[in-house]
Amino acid sequence: xxxxxxxxxxxxxxxxxxxxxxxxxxxxxxxxxxxxxxxxxxxxxxxxxxxxxxxxxxxxxxxxxxxxxxxxxxxxxxxxxxxxxxxxxxxxxxxxxxxxxxxxxxxxxxxxxxxxxxxxxxxxxxxxxxxxxxxxxxxxxxxxxx
Amino acid sequence: xxxxxxxxxxxxxxxxxxxxxxxxxxxxxxxxxxxxxxxxxxxxxxxxxxxxxxxxxxxxxxxxxxxxxxxxxxxxxxxxxxxxxxxxxxxxxxxxxxxxxxxxxxxxxxxxxxxxxxxxxxxxxxxxxxxxxxxxxxxxxxxxxxxxxxxxxxxxxxxxxxxxxxxxxxxxxxxxxxxxxxxxxxxxxxxxxxxxxxxxxxxxxxxxxxxxxxxxxxxxxxxxxxxxxxxxxxxxxxxxxxxxxxxxxxxxxxxxxxxxxxxxxxxxxxxxxxxxxxxxxxxxxxxxxxxxxxxxxxxxxxxxxxxxxxxxxxxxxxxxxxxxx
Numbered sequence: 001x002x003x004x005x006x007x008x009x010x011x012x013x014x015x016x017x018x019x020x021x022x023x024x025x026x027x028x029x030x031x032x033x034x035x036x037x038x039x040x041x042x043x044x045x046x047x048x049x050x051x052x053x054x055x056x057x058x059x060x061x062x063x064x065x066x067x068x069x070x071x072x073x074x075x076x077x078x079x080x081x082x083x084x085x086x087x088x089x090x091x092x093x094x095x096x097x098x099x100x101x102x103x104x105x106x107x108x109x110x111x112x113x114x115x116x117x118x119x120x121x122x123x124x125x126x127x128x129x130x131x132x133x134x135x136x137x138x139x140x141x142x143x144x145x146x
Numbered sequence: 147x148x149x150x151x152x153x154x155x156x157x158x159x160x161x162x163x164x165x166x167x168x169x170x171x172x173x174x175x176x177x178x179x180x181x182x183x184x185x186x187x188x189x190x191x192x193x194x195x196x197x198x199x200x201x202x203x204x205x206x207x208x209x210x211x212x213x214x215x216x217x218x219x220x221x222x223x224x225x226x227x228x229x230x231x232x233x234x235x236x237x238x239x240x241x242x243x244x245x246x247x248x249x250x251x252x253x254x255x256x257x258x259x260x261x262x263x264x265x266x267x268x269x270x271x272x273x274x275x276x277x278x279x280x281x282x283x284x285x286x287x288x289x290x291x292x293x294x295x296x297x298x299x300x301x302x303x304x305x306x307x308x309x310x311x312x313x314x315x316x317x318x319x320x321x322x323x324x325x326x327x328x329x330x331x332x333x334x335x336x337x338x339x340x341x342x343x344x345x346x347x348x349x350x351x352x353x354x355x356x357x358x359x360x361x362x363x364x365x366x367x368x369x370x371x372x373x374x375x376x377x378x379x380x381x382x383x384x385x386x387x388x389x390x391x392x393x394x395x396x397x398x399x400x401x402x403x404x405x406x407x408x409x410x411x412x413x414x415x416x417x418x419x420x421x422x423x424x425x426x427x428x429x430x431x432x433x434x435x436x437x438x439x440x441x442x443x444x445x446x447x448x449x450x451x452x453x454x455x456x457x458x459x460x461x462x463x464x465x466x467x468x469x470x471x
Contacts, residue, residue: 006332006341008258015262019398020252027245027427034420038195049191051417052229058288059233063412079410093416094409100245101409104402122327123266130270130399137277137406144284144411 011111018110022103029096037089045070045088079140105134191417198228199421202242206429209246211440212449214306215397216426217243217369219449222299222456225292226463230418232288232295236367237413238422240405243369245423246430247398259391263329264346264384269396271353272360272370273403279364280407293464295366299457302372306450309376317383320345323353324382333388344385352382364404369397 008016036042046054046066054062063076071077077085085091108131115124136142202216205223209216221239225232254260283291320330330345346352355377363370374393378384384392408414465471 006258006334008256009262012255012258012262016252016255019248019255023245023248023252026248027423030420030423034416037416048417051415052189052191052194055230055234055415055418058231059284059411059413062231062233076412078412090416093420094414097241097409097414097419100241100248101402101405103248104399120328123263126266126270126327130266130273133270133274133277134399134403134406137273137403138410140410142277142281142407142410144281144407 011114014114015107015111018107019103022099022106026096026099026103029099030093033089033092033096037093040089042087042089042092044090045085046090051090078143102138105131105138108134194229195417195421198224198418199425202422202425203429203432206426206431207433207436208429208445208449208452209426210430210433211437211445213446214449215243215369215371215394216246216430217367217397217401218299218302218372219453219456220422220426221367222295222453222460224422225295226456226459230415232291233284233408233411233413234415234418236283236291237405237408237411238415238419239367239369240363240401240408241414241419242422242426243367243397244401244405246369246426247394247396247401249427249430251395251398254391254395257391258331258333259387260395261329261331261384261388261392263327263331264378264388264392265396265399267327267329267349267353268356268378268392269399272356272363272396272400275357275360276364276400276404277407279361279366280404281364282361283365283367284407284411284413287468289464289468291365291464292460292467296457296459296461296464298362298366298368299453299460303450303454303457305372305376306446306453310380311375311386312379313387314342314344314385315379315383317345317347319347321347321349323349331388333385335387342385344383344388346378346382346384348381348383352377355381360400363397363400364407367404367408370400371397 037044038048040048054065057065063078067073067076071085073081075081082091082094086095108127112124112127112131115127201223202220205219206216209219217239220242221235224230224239225235228235251260255262324330324346329349330343332341332343335342359370359373359377362368362373371393374396375389378389378393379386462471
């Protein structure tokens with residue numbers, strides 16, 4: 001019989017503290033990278049004055065257009081393709097976005113050993129399955145055809 | 147002084163709502179052509195990000211006061227009245243909802259209002275289906291998504307008008323699944339100074355509904371608090387505070403999976419995402435302060451009217467771009 005406590009469980013507190021740190025790091029980076037971009041300290045791939053010409057397009061047309069006009073890559077920058085462009089001010093902003101979208105995966109990975117160690121197998125298996133699903137989503141393997 | 151602040155807050159929100167729905171922005175929506183050729187409407191590049199910052203700031207205030215998530219306001223309003231393509235709006239909308247959940251999640255978990263045990267099984271289903279929804283949403287023609295978005299937003303309006311809430315629902319007996327997973331807890335209710343023991347029932351039906359909720363969250367980039375709370379509270383019987391907090395935390399998982407699909411597909415433009423996130427976050431901070439003096443009923447009605455208008459606009463855009471009108 002498990003005792004129900006008023007306080008948050010150990011793994012819940014652990015999850016919360018990692019989530020908080022990841023969120024703060026991500027947001028902090030976002031302010032810095034956006035300032036580098038918008039104040040022209042780091043040159044963007046798509047010039048600031050021309051961004052507005054592209055954001056009305058469907059995403060595939062947008063990628064084709066910016067690749068043809070500015071990037072000149074062999075493949076469109078989908079998936080983790082943005083990593084090769086982090087030297088450009090606009091794509092640099094993908095780093096904080098990846099941190100914010102990735103912190104939950106870290107939280108799951110960290111709490112899994114504790115769940116199994118306390119004999120909470122069902123929740124442990126659910127956490128492993130969810131972590132795998134999130135990693136699959138983040139991997140870039142899942143693509144959408146046009 | 148209190149009355150003055152109240153009037154000031156209401157006047158500010160009315161101005162904000164008018165700004166959100168201003169004719170200039172209505173005009174802007176008309177230039178949302180699906181052209182592969184770069185479009186130059188003569189507007190300086192910095193105008194739209196600043197307008198976006200201001201509008202999302204107001205949206206952040208309204209979201210807090212109206213008790214809704216940022217995503218559910220962001221997607222219909224920005225897609226309806228701004229010159230951004232729906233693909234980018236949905237990607238940004240998910241990141242807006244995700245950041246709101248990331249900001250609130252840690253505090254709610256530490257206070258034991260958001261329940262990790264309740265969220266884990268629900269999150270597995272909702273995040274899986276959010277991926278499917280995002281992939282389907284990105285594969286379908288824009289006018290179909292716009293049309294479906296309009297119908298969904300009007301459905302949300304109907305839910306907001308009719309759904310009831312139960313502070314502490316009566317759950318005489320936990321079902322077998324929730325018992326096996328030990329989904330239960332206790333929290334301290336400050337208003338009554340009591341410790342409230344809670345458990346849930348109808349877990350299989352609840353989990354089934356999260357298949358649909360997750361799919362819609364991914365497809366439209368809406369977040370899903372509007373659906374999470376009624377299912378957790380009214381159907382499964384979790385207390386309202388636990389439902390609201392767990393729903394908010396849940397979005398950090400559901401929206402993570404869908405957001406990755408949009409990010410990997412390239413639906414992120416920093417010039418849209420960052421001003422939106424800053425605007426919503428600052429607006430939420432101000433909203434929390436105004437909440438002390440504002441009239442929640444009036445704000446709630448305002449949110450319903452804005453959403454209804456944005457829903458009709460999305461419906462109109464879907465029908466027009468689909469050649470039906």
